Amino acid sequence: MSSDDAQVNDHVRRAPLFAALDDEAARELRATMEEQHLSxxxxxxxxxxxxSTLFVVTEGKIKLGRTAPDGRENLLGVLGPGEMFGELSVFDPGPRTATATAVTETTLIGLGHEDLDKWIRGRPEVAYTMLQSLARRLRRTNEFLADLVFSDVPGRVAKALLDLARRFGVQGDEGVHVTHDLTQEELAQLVGASRETVNxxxxxxxxxxxxRHEARAVVLLDVDRLARRAR
Structure with a gap:
């Protein structure tokens, strides 16, 4: 196995779909999934x-967004390696509830409804871990809705930066370096506010x-103060 293959498999193993499987079963499932590359x-x-296909990000980032009738856009989330999306259409085939767009050069693997159904029926532990994943996503959605009502924009911005740092941050000498790859407009859409207010x-x-600001990145110099502001 090459180092690149090993890295991809490490990312795949982090996805809820694979978390309950042993290595042999994970390799077998991975072999049934189709790879896609996006710019x-x-x-x-x-x-x-x-x-009717779910996807796991193996490299890069994907943003999920919705557009209001008046043209305003809202980002539901930004997903990176090891994160899964599109499973709603697998369990309940129908129209997609969001638009998935590549934020960077991105590689994905996808699993269709019929193939997933076989795995779930034969391995209840897969269904259980996926239900846990859906429950966590519902919890995050509820928290986001509560933040829109009870939290001001700076509080939501602080919370978004901390979440991005948790998933994409790298600890350095000065602080946590977060390459989020988002434009200012996309960052504003992520917290549900205008670009001017977020800026x-x-x-x-x-x-x-x-x-400290950097190009499509930020360095968190004082995580504790941000955490207090996010509350």
Missing amino acids: RGDILFAEGDEG KALADFQQRGWI
């Missing part, structure tokens, strides 16, 4: 498309010495 800006599927919050955080 930045490529749309994997659009909101309203018919679909004002980020500028305030930087002035206080909590963060």
Whole structure:
């Protein structure tokens, strides 16, 4: 196995779909999945498309978004290696509820409804781990809705930065370096606010010495202060 293959398998093993499987079963399931490559800006599927395939990110980042009737866009999340999406259409085949777009050069593996159904029926532990994943996603959605009602924009920005750091951050000498690969507009869509308001919050955080801006990245210099602001 090459080092690249080993890295992909490490990412795959982190996905809820594979978490309950032993190595042999994981390799067997991986062999049934089709790989896809996307460039930045490529749309994997659009909101309203018919679909019955779930995907696991093995490299890069995918954003999931929805568009309101008036054209406003909202990001539901940004997913990286080891994270899974599209499973709703597997359990309940029908229109996609979001648009999936590549944020960077991205590699994915996909599993169709029929193949997944065979695995779930033969291995209840797979179904259980996927239900846990769906429950966590529902919990995050409930938290996001509560934040929209009870938290101000700076609080939501702080919480989003901490979440991005948890999943994409690398600890360095100065702080946590987070390459989120998002534009300012996309970051604003992620917290459900205008770009101007989000930029004002980020500028305030930087002035206080909590963060430092970089191109499509941020360094968290004072995680504790951000965590207190996110509450």
